[in-house]
Amino acid sequence: MILSYKPFILEYKHPFGVSSNTRTSTTSVFIKIEFEGKIGYGEACLPLYLGETVEGTIAFFERAKPVLAKISGPFLVKNILIEIDVLSIGNNAAKAAIDIALNDIVGKIVNKPFYDVMGFGKSKSMPTSFTIGIDEEQKIEQKIKEAEEFSVLKIKAGTKDDKALINLIRRYTDKPLYIDVNQGWKDKQFVLDMIFWLHDKNVILIEQPMPASMIDEMAWVTEQSPIPTIADESIKRLKDLQNLKGSFSGINIKLMKSTGLTEAVEMARYAKQNNLKVLLGCMAESSCGTSAMAQLMQFADYIDLDAPNLLKNDPFTGITYKNGNVYLNDLPGIGVEPIESLLSF
Ligand code: MG
16 A cells, blocks of 8 residues: 655635634645555645644654555455554544545445445435634625525634624524534533523524533533534544533534544444434535545434535535535545646645
8 A cells, every 4th residue: 555645725715713713724634545556535634723733644644654555455444543543642633534545445446435335325415504704794794695505504602792693693694503612611500591592593503512621511501401512522532422421412523533434433323322413523624524524424413514615725526515415426435536736646
C-alpha cells in the first residue's frame, strides 16, 4: 500500500461560526492510498478548535506509512486500524482519513458501496440541517433566504443573548431549529428553563448545552427535557459512550472524532442497542468526508451534513443535495471522486 497526502484550504462561501469566532476557511489534509490498482480517498479535516495541526497530521501519516507499506495481500481494515491507532494518542482526524481511505478501497475491490459492504444497506434520502452562522441582522436575513431549500436550520447559541438571537431568527422563518450550545451554559436550572422556552419556539433538538464535565447536571436536565439532548463534545469514541450514564438522549457521531467509519459504525450500533438517538455530524469536511459519513444514514435519526454547501472550493463530488435532502449514490466505497482541476496529488 502506498499513502500520499495533500493539505488543502477549504474556503467558506460566508464567514462561519459564532460572532466572536468567525472563520473564513479550514484546512483538510486529503490522502490517497493505492493498493493493487485501486485508489482509496480519505480526509482529515482540521478546524482550529480541534487542536490537530497540518504538521501533526502529516507527521502521523509518515508514521503510518511503514505499517501500510508491509500490507501486500488481502487485508482486514480492522486489524490495520488497531496497529494505526496505537501509533499515537489522539490524531483522531488523521486516523479517520486512513480508515476512510481503507474502507473506500475495500468497497472498490468488491465493487460495492460501503453501506452494502457493511450490510446495512442504502438509506433513502434525509433532510439535513443547514447551519446559519451568527451575524448582524441584515446578514441573518440574507442567510436564511439562502437556506431556503433546507427544511431544518441549525443555530449556534452561546451568544450574549440567545433569546434575542432566536427571536430575531423567528422574525424571518418558522422552520424547525436545532440549537447547538457548544457547552456554553453552566447552570442546570437555567438550561432547563431555556430548553422549555426554546421548545415553545419550535426548537426540536438541543446539542451539548453544558460542559462535558457536568454529567450529573446534564442527566437531571435530560430527564426533564421535552426535546432530545444530544452529546457532542462529551463523546468522541466508542469507549466514551459507556460514561454517558443517561446524561443525554442521543449522540452526535463525527468521523473526525471517532477515528473513522469503522468505529463510527460501532458507535451507531451501540446507540441503537441502548435507545440513544443518532445524529450524524461533521466538522467542515468536503464531499469526501461527508459522503463517507452519509454511508451510515441508515442509522440516523437526524443528519447535520451541510458542510459541502458552505464551501466555495469543494475538491470532491459525492453525496448530492436536492430540496435540502441528502442523497447517496451507488458508487463503490465511499462514493466519491476528486475534481482533478482542484486537487491533484
Ligand atoms: Mg456541536
